[in-house]
Amino acid sequence: MSRNPSKQSRTQSRAQSRAAAITADVRERWRMGPEARGLMLVSAVLIAFGLAVLYSASAFVAMNERGNSAYFLTKQLTGVAAGMVAFAVAAKFDAEKLREWAWPIMWFTIVTMAAVLFLPERIAPTIHGSRRFLFGASFQPSEFGKLAVVVWVAMLVVKKGDSLRRLTKGLVPFLVIIGLLDVLAALEPDLSVAMLYTLLMALLLFVGGARMSHFVALAAMCLPMALTKIEKWRYAVARITAFLHPGNAPATVSFQLQQSLIAVGSGELTGRGFGKGMQQASFVPFPYSDFVASVVGEEWGFIGIAGITIAFALYALLGFRIARQARSPFLQLVAVGLTFTTVLTAFLHIGVVIGLLPTTGLTLPFVSFGRSNLVLTMLFTGILVNIGSNKERVIGSGATDPLALATA
Numbered sequence: 391m392s393r394n395p396s397k398q399s400r401t402q403s404r405a406q407s408r409a410a411a412i413t414a415d416v417r418e419r420w421r422m423g424p425e426a427r428g429l430m431l432v433s434a435v436l437i438a439f440g441l442a443v444l445y446s447a448s449a450f451v452a453m454n455e456r457g458n459s460a461y462f463l464t465k466q467l468t469g470v471a472a473g474m475v476a477f478a479v480a481a482k483f484d485a486e487k488l489r490e491w492a493w494p495i496m497w498f499t500i501v502t503m504a505a506v507l508f509l510p511e512r513i514a515p516t517i518h519g520s521r522r523f524l525f526g527a528s529f530q531p532s533e534f535g536k537l538a539v540v541v542w543v544a545m546l547v548v549k550k551g552d553s554l555r556r557l558t559k560g561l562v563p564f565l566v567i568i569g570l571l572d573v574l575a576a577l578e579p580d581l582s583v584a585m586l587y588t589l590l591m592a593l594l595l596f597v598g599g600a601r602m603s604h605f606v607a608l609a610a611m612c613l614p615m616a617l618t619k620i621e622k623w624r625y626a627v628a629r630i631t632a633f634l635h636p637g638n639a640p641a642t643v644s645f646q647l648q649q650s651l652i653a654v655g656s657g658e659l660t661g662r663g664f665g666k667g668m669q670q671a672s673f674v675p676f677p678y679s680d681f682v683a684s685v686v687g688e689e690w691g692f693i694g695i696a697g698i699t700i701a702f703a704l705y706a707l708l709g710f711r712i713a714r715q716a717r718s719p720f721l722q723l724v725a726v727g728l729t730f731t732t733v734l735t736a737f738l739h740i741g742v743v744i745g746l747l748p749t750t751g752l753t754l755p756f757v758s759f760g761r762s763n764l765v766l767t768m769l770f771t772g773i774l775v776n777i778g779s780n781k782e783r784v785i786g787s788g789a790t791d792p793l794a795l796a797t798a
Contacts, residue, residue: 418781418782419781419782420481420482420776420779420780420781420782421779421780421781421782422481422775422778422779423712423715423778423779423780425708425711425712425715425778426708426712426774426775426776426777426778426779428704428708429705429708429709429712429771429774429775429778430771430775432701432704432705432708433705433756433768433771435701436698436701436702436705436755436756436757437470437756437768439698439757440754440756440757440758441463441466441467441470442664443682443685443686443689443757444462444463444466444678444682444757444758444759445459445460445462445463446664446665446667446685446689447667447677447678447682447685448461448462448463448677448678448759449665451677451678462678462759465759465761466759466761466764468761469760469761469762469764469765470764470768472761472765473764473765473767473768473769474768476765476766476768476769476772477768477769477771477772477775478772479772480769480771480772480773480775480776481772481773481775481776481779482776483776484776484781485721485724485773485776485777486717486718486720486721488541488545488724488773489541489544489545489548489720491541492541492542492544492545492546493542493545495537495538495541495542496538496541496542496567498534498538499531499534499535499538499571500570500571500574502524502529502531502534503531503532503535503571503574503575503578504574505524505531506521506522506523506524506531506532506578507521507574507577507578509524513525520578520579520580521578522578522580523762528761528762529762530760530762530763532574532575532578532580532583533583533762533763533766534762534766535571535575535583535587536583536586536587536590536731536766537728537766537769537770538571539568539571539587539590539591539727540590540594540723540724540727540728540731541724542567543564543568543590543591543594543595543723543727544594544720544723544724544727545720546563546564547594547595547598547599547723548598548719548720548723554595554598554599554600555599555600555601560600561595561600564591564595568587568588568591571584571587572584572587572588575587582752586731586734586735586752589734590727590730590731593726593727593730594723594726594727597722597723597726598723646674646675646681647742647745649674649675649681649684650674650681650684650742650743650744650745651744651745653667653668653674653681653684653685653687653688653743654684654687654688654695654743654744655687656668656688657687657688657689657690657691657692657694658691658692659691659692659693660690660691660692660693661687661688661689661690661691661693661694662688662689662691663689664689664690665689666689667685667688667689668688678758678759679753679758679759679760680739680752680753680758681742681743682739682753682754682757682758682759683695683698683739683740683743683744683754683757684743686698686757687743687744695740695744698736698740698754698757699737699740702732702733702736702737702755703733705729705732705733705736706729706733708778709725709726709728709729709732709733709774710725710726710729712725712729712774712777712778713725713726713729713777715778716777717777721777724773724777725774725777725778728770728773728774729774731770732755732767732770732771735752735753735754735755736754736755738752739752739753739754739758740754755767
């Protein structure tokens, strides 16, 4: 009888040792759902295609201005490397924590966008008549502002709940903060980004349950003021005129659209072939950024334009499916906002180069030259992948067995 307690003690000791070993080897990881995997695949294809298009679109300009045909491609590759780091971190970071960072992200955006306007030229240089960058062309605060708008508006929509349907306590705080961002963006000037901020706010408020009557009333009050103020930005008015009345528009404005249409039209169905486009040889302005889709149309034809349109439509489908299955209302709004930002920018860019929309100056995500935009878009995708993933517990080197500790 004296042996049994000793044997039982040894058995319990071994069981405790096994449990301790298992506990020490337990870790948590994010397991991507099918939509998240699909989104990552679509993004990878767009990035690879974008690098090829960028080299073709920028080689002539880079050789003339920099003496190196791969100058823009090399710089873009550094953006891809930084974007991969941003994507990996975002994909493994619990996106729900962004709710706690909403105000710090918004204040950072406001401060940096204001700094662009007031810091000396050596820190915030004027590039192509606009002040949008800090530290040369390393960081563009207005691009980061897209994330700030999505996260901050989503946070406040969830926080306000039913009071969102009240005008003073519901909508006014949104109008004040986003209105401030709009003013800062317009002063750069970057009216396209200011418009995008407002559209993002309106979309998330609509999804969150705000009353449409409030939007109609505010739009009616703000429209006369907006029309008065916009006259100060004559170039924006000229772009709209070029779209509505191409024959009456100044040549300096209509030239962009005309050359883009020539490029797309000359590509016909299958295109001239990779690297054989002619319009990017100083004809299409900014062929590697604002009008990169025109290069796609010339070298890859209708098939190329249709292909990237389908790719972004698929990105939208996957992103909105992730939003529908999100873990919380906050993450649902964030997923909707991030997906909308990327896809709307892409479709606006494509619409401009084929003449369906007035010139806006928006780049094509994943494809156009611009490291700030590329890194931010990959960060957006990483956040969407995290929202489309589930946390699971891993025992040992690989197998997932949530009941292992209970049976040990």
